[in-house]
Amino acid sequence: MASRPLQVWHVCRFEVARRLRSVSGIVALVSLIIASAVVGRQLAELGRALEDATTGEQADAFRMMTEMVASMADFPLETVRSALEAHSPPLVGAFAFLMFVMPLLALTMGYDQCAGDIETRHVRYLAFRIDRTTLYIGKLLGAWALISLTLAVAAVSMAGYIHVRAGTIPGVGDLVYVVRSIVTVSVAALPLLALLGLLGTLRGRARRVALLAILLWLAVGLASAAARHGLEIELLAKIIESLWPTHGRWDLILDEWGSWGESAARVVIYSVVAIGLGLTHFRRRDL
Template sequence: MDGLKETLVIWSAELRRAVRSGRAVVLLGLYSMFSALVLLVVGWLAGQVREAVNKQLETAGAGADASAQVGEEMRKGVLGFLLSDDSAMMEALSRVPLEVLVVFKITLFFLPAYVALMGFDQLSGEVGPRSMRYLTVRARRSSVLLGKFLSQATLLLGLVLIIDMAIFVYARIANPGFGFADVVINLIKFWLAAIVFSLAYVSLTTLCSSLFRSPAVSLVFNFILLFVFWLMDTIGRAAQTAYSAYQVVDAYAVGEPSMMPFLRFLRYLSPSYYAGNLLHPKLAEFAASGAAYAGFAMVFLLGAYAVLRARDL
């Protein structure tokens, strides 16, 4: 049996086992409850803010045009805070309800942890009790690795699609102006963005699962790496902000920046840094982010294969 057939057989068997297990149902319920909670809270807060602004405008004697203008300015401010000040992106997302954007941003932040919970034992669960040896006798180690990776990626793809569909159906009901065509187009766009974003983190989970024989240790180490990547992104962005401010001040004063300039490059080593352009309407911007996540995924998978190849099973 060649490598491709081996991979497909393992992928199919692992996917069937994952779908039949109770974990898939629990993870779907966990993800859906979290998304629903965020959606309801954000929707309630948005409604309260709109109501308060409308009351103030009515008290001031402002008309409907002024209310619409204030609402648009508030929307632009929220979009700039959540995504970026890119005019092309703001125009492309102008018809998407703010509730959807806020929920997408929050769930994207927690999605790596969800991925880790989903597949932390995909390899360590069989390496520990040494049941992996029965697979590697009949199939290549690379086929086992890719089959398990693809099964987790496929399961995640389906779960995210179900949740995104529920979110957009709610947005369609709550916002009558959000047309059916806009729902379909943006559903595909947001779903594709979430999948591309998850690609690197599924690979990272595979790497962590290959490093240890204990699934619990794999999960803890995975969370440690997620925190390290988040910290690198946060420090890099803060250093870039400080460095940009220093360049402005340096026109009037001479001195060295208090923060070392190379810290700003740390953000490029974190996968989360490249999430900003996943919803960009320009293909070049989206492709750059997609290529970055594909690169991270390749590095993590190659690392997992190197560990699995050297490990005594």
């Protein structure tokens, strides 16, 4: 009999290959590469404008890039400016774009971890062969590996297009920054995947999981806005916001390690709690 880590590996690998072999998986990946190339082209244009422009125009291009990142992250311009000055601005833009689309990617790729197999009873072909912890963790890791792979493809597509367009060879610093962006966004996606896994074992219906997650996203947004602007209770707004698993992810694109630590702690705590609850329920539920 295979050891538990080996079984987790088999389940994880099967989940990734299963999605990539499906028609919808191939279409999604090709679409993402095209979209990434389009965004990469825009970022490359801005990068070129920064290099070619005279001092006054350069300031305009830099301001445009700053405003783009700041609007996605909902950060003050000053905070973004320091990041753009420290790294290649188009790569910072690519990092921000990945962080921006990550929740949507995680939702579309991670909503069906266990739920679909419970719904079709396919899980019964697995449940008499391996224990439920192995199955649950394997499927979660499979979803995480899939989104990490997707983010890597998107990041490399964008970075590649930016450098090809600029006719430059990326330096070590640029490569490290691209790897950092992939790893950071992947880690930031884990709490959302853990939440989707929990909803999957609670509901056992894949589409309902996606619907519930979107409703929760909307509800948190509306309730926190009401608390902040209607009731004007900032603490309550922050508590409500923290119910959504990707809240605070934008801190991770900055180089300010103080806010970084707080966000990383939130990622860890949210993931541990959601995985623990999901696993506990999955081990007890009828399959």
